[in-house]
Amino acid sequence: MAEQVQDDTISRRRLLGTAGAVGAAGLVMGGGAGAFAADAVRDEPAALSGVGETERMFHGKHQAGIADPAQACGHLLAFDLAPGADRKAAAALLRRWSATAAELMAGEVPRGDDTGIALDAGPSALTVTFGFGRTFFDRTGLAARRPVALQPLPAFTGDALDAKRSDGDLWVQIGADDPLVAFHAVRLLRKQAGDAVRPRWQMTGFNRTPGATARPRTGRNLMGQIDGTNNPKPSDPDFAARVFVPDDSGDWMAGGSYAVVRRIRMLLDSWDHLSLERQEKVIGRRKSDGAPLSGGTETTPVDLDKIREDGSLAIAGDAHIRVAAPESNRGAAMLRRAFSYQDGVLDDGAPDAGLLFVAWQADPRKGFVPVQRKLDRGDGLSRFLRHESSGLFAVPGGCAPGEYVGQRLLEG
Numbered sequence: 001m002a003e004q005v006q007d008d009t010i011s012r013r014r015l016l017g018t019a020g021a022v023g024a025a026g027l028v029m030g031g032g033a034g035a036f037a038a039d040a041v042r043d044e045p046a047a048l049s050g051v052g053e054t055e056r057m058f059h060g061k062h063q064a065g066i067a068d069p070a071q072a073c074g075h076l077l078a079f080d081l082a083p084g085a086d087r088k089a090a091a092a093l094l095r096r097w098s099a100t101a102a103e104l105m106a107g108e109v110p111r112g113d114d115t116g117i118a119l120d121a122g123p124s125a126l127t128v129t130f131g132f133g134r135t136f137f138d139r140t141g142l143a144a145r146r147p148v149a150l151q152p153l154p155a156f157t158g159d160a161l162d163a164k165r166s167d168g169d170l171w172v173q174i175g176a177d178d179p180l181v182a183f184h185a186v187r188l189l190r191k192q193a194g195d196a197v198r199p200r201w202q203m204t205g206f207n208r209t210p211g212a213t214a215r216p217r218t219g220r221n222l223m224g225q226i227d228g229t230n231n232p233k234p235s236d237p238d239f240a241a242r243v244f245v246p247d248d249s250g251d252w253m254a255g256g257s258y259a260v261v262r263r264i265r266m267l268l269d270s271w272d273h274l275s276l277e278r279q280e281k282v283i284g285r286r287k288s289d290g291a292p293l294s295g296g297t298e299t300t301p302v303d304l305d306k307i308r309e310d311g312s313l314a315i316a317g318d319a320h321i322r323v324a325a326p327e328s329n330r331g332a333a334m335l336r337r338a339f340s341y342q343d344g345v346l347d348d349g350a351p352d353a354g355l356l357f358v359a360w361q362a363d364p365r366k367g368f369v370p371v372q373r374k375l376d377r378g379d380g381l382s383r384f385l386r387h388e389s390s391g392l393f394a395v396p397g398g399c400a401p402g403e404y405v406g407q408r409l410l411e412g
């Protein structure tokens, strides 16, 4: 029985595994959740897939939810500190949130949680990632420790930003391969926030479910394109330098990263009117398999200099992959880890759908900003996009057991 109880928490999967668990579950969880457990314990059929089993580590050098694959469900939440909530209140909140995130990511039921929302699911690759917006530093008296890289993003000509759905003092990214596991994390973190913060905005997105394709492959966005092919890979020698703040930076952001968040609506009706050939020209890759128009397969390096027999560039001058490529931006690069979204239809009947674009980099002034400047001027895809909200967040490094995310800033 003792193995069911760990630090006042219960593994959801172990709870299901043996009838003997019921007693312990009832003891620790109290009446409501105990009843759930009793109902749930029965002969366990063979699992249909291993999706629920995947566990991401909360503790470590970097926060989870950056270098690991984007999950099937994502929630992006921003909060503002409540009037009167100071640095001490923020530290207490980050401590509570970190402890709960660690338990949830391990597939455990935090003490006192009788919601039952994710009771019979495994960790399902849940990640919870915390970040600080510019305004956090003013509200907590920490303006002197605000990183220079956190300066406001410049305005771009294609922006149509909604201030109410942009920025925020605190940002939380939650991802999981199961929607109930993801919602459970949203629910508990919101409850634990108490009156220390006020919700500012929340966006919900999705990606393809793991196992939906016959073999693992790069996902597609709502324009139907294979998206993510030329992302930096954790195995690349320069991956860490591009994505994470270096250890020798010596400040509280060492091991951290900067997240640029853009809600980008796709003008899908206009896009769908383009012929397949035009759509492929706009991106520079084939729609069916993501192969570059310079030849080869999805993973063949792009040849931006390739000239076709008729003398034209194989990858057009305004093709998205040419304009966005590091070669066109003095090496500027970022890790794109996005979720698609769809929120019904707008007043004019157009789909309110697109990409919750999240770009990770060691310094946004050497990643998102120069690339978006270039795209803003000369990208064939931008005619079909509207950037509707924006945020830039300093995402600290990970923490060790017993510590909390942001401790080096809040107690340093």
Ligand SMILES: C=CC1=C(C)c2cc3[nH]c(cc4nc(cc5[nH]c(cc1n2)c(C)c5CCC(=O)O)C(CCC(=O)O)=C4C)c(C)c3C=C
Binding pocket: 221, 223, 225, 226, 227, 228, 229, 230, 231, 262, 264, 265, 266, 283, 285, 302, 320, 321, 322, 324, 325, 326, 333, 334, 354, 355, 357, 368, 371, 372, 375, 385
């Ligand atoms: C500022 C950066 C970028 C924004 C904003 C952006 C929006 C955006 N992109 C797609 C679709 C695709 N993008 C692809 C590649 C690609 N995109 C960026 C940057 C931004 N995209 C980069 C750096 C790259 C890689 C370029 C390269 O080095 O080859 C692709 C091709 C496949 C891939 O490599 O991922 C697609 C498709 C959409 C739909 C979109 C906004 C909604």
Ligand SMILES: [Fe+2]
Binding pocket: 320, 324
């Ligand atoms: Fe792109």
